Amino acid sequence: MTLSVTDTLRDERVEFTVDGDEVTLYVCGLTVSDDPHLGHARLWVHADVLHRWLEHLGYDVRHVENVTDVNEKIAARVGEREAWTAERDVAETFTAEIFESMRGLNLRRAEVYPRVSGHVPEIIDLVESLVAAGYAYESNGSVYFDVTAFEDYGALSNQEIAELEAQGEPDERAEKRHPADFALWKAGGVSEAAVREHRKHDHEGDLPEGETWESPWGEGRPGWHVECSAMSMTHLGDTLDVHMGGRDLVFPHHENEIAQSEAATGETFARYWLHAGLLSMEGEKMSSSIGNFWTVPDALEELGVNVLRTFYAGAAYRSEQALTDETIAEAEERWDRLSRTHDRAVAALDSVDAHAKASDEALRSAVETTRADFTAAMNDDLNVREATAALLELTDAVNRHLDAAEDTSDGVAYDYRGLRRAVETFEDLGEAVLGLRFDAAGADAGDGDVELAGELVELVLELREAAREAGEYERADELRDALEDVGVTVEDGPEGPTYRFE
């Protein structure tokens, strides 16, 4: 059973194969001009799950994700805050936020997070080689890619060059030979028009022009698509295995990347193109420019990493996904169910009753079924919803076993091996592959204070038990409600009450 993925260029499901055991993965990262939002996080999480699944399959994953820190939108915000005196100040602010968000989302680290500002020489080299090879031409200090010179232009997005509308601003159109030609290098600084378009505040004084660099064509800035080609080829070589990005980047961004990369090297740029569907909110895509977004730090604060990742695991990477109160609620329920069952099984394993030699064939076969189903689902184009469903089906078997084991009149009889295999399955697949953190359910509350909080909760529960034994249920319910108000859920069971921090 091997992994298959949906490749945009070939427009079909294809078997995933590489020579050797190393996979190079390039994720089209974002432009650091604003807070990262849940749409960005969706791509991140799916790329992360791919990364984790490839590791699970035994591959050594070389993951590179760019940070575009040179862009008109970034330059346009200079002056908006006191500390933002230059383009790079704005970029640094949001770059730091991205890394913090990524940590919060429990993403595997990439090997390199290259920035445009650190790769201008490589970009200039690439542009020079394209000019030398006849694929690009200089015009008034800018350099444009000649789309008519590249035979396969339009293959990724099925565009006909003749149909393409002019790209870019009117004043630069005059510099182009064909309206679909795109800029590799732009003379001068950021235009006044661009700054005004992307401004989010009334600016006092001079308009920012952004950073510029010396080049063979004079002072200027890199074009809008070359950075990904230059950076991915610098760090991963002329041909990379997987190029992943949002579906909204297929055209023109990725189309142009293919053109400029393959024109320069004569080699296939990316062997597999994976595109993640967009996250919609109220019927349209979540987007910084539309303003209908929820930032990653805010969502992490409100929902926690596990609910967020369970939410993302609720839809295949290539589908669109809707963010609504209901879909979030569903994710919360799914995560709670997984987490509760996992914790319950761990508690059983830790209990003194776990030595019993019971054997539950239904549980043991459910574990094997789950592992097989999970693997099949993931290999089937990373079907994370079905994979999650497999884990959820295991919760049935685990709970059934625990219910039965705890119900015996002559002592508790757990199937120690079966339970251990079940817990390992939750952890090998849920944690290592889906990136969930069962251990973090309580730790979300804080750090060393958790222990003290637990002791205090137990103190209250002792008081409540005393009230219950005395038949003072009103008092007992008051205590339970009071705990609920501070985020502690109390559940009574045959072994006494248990509690969870929510």
Next chain:
RNA sequence: GCCAAGGUGGCAGAGUUCGGUCAGACGCAGCGGCCUGCAGAGCCGCCCAACGCCGGUUCAAAUCCGGCCCUUGGCUCCA
């Protein structure tokens, strides 16, 4: 206008690559039962109910082909 991705039950969302094993995945919501002082969790059971529309191919179509309608995305910075 051009290109792309989609339209499956009350919601959400698999299944379409390779037509039959698929129409009722998993979950949420709803109903009943067990358990419980109650609640929650858990377990058991149940109701209801969908393949956008129209044709075509086939013994057989959610799946293939054609046409149409609609939604979203792209064609301008965008994950």
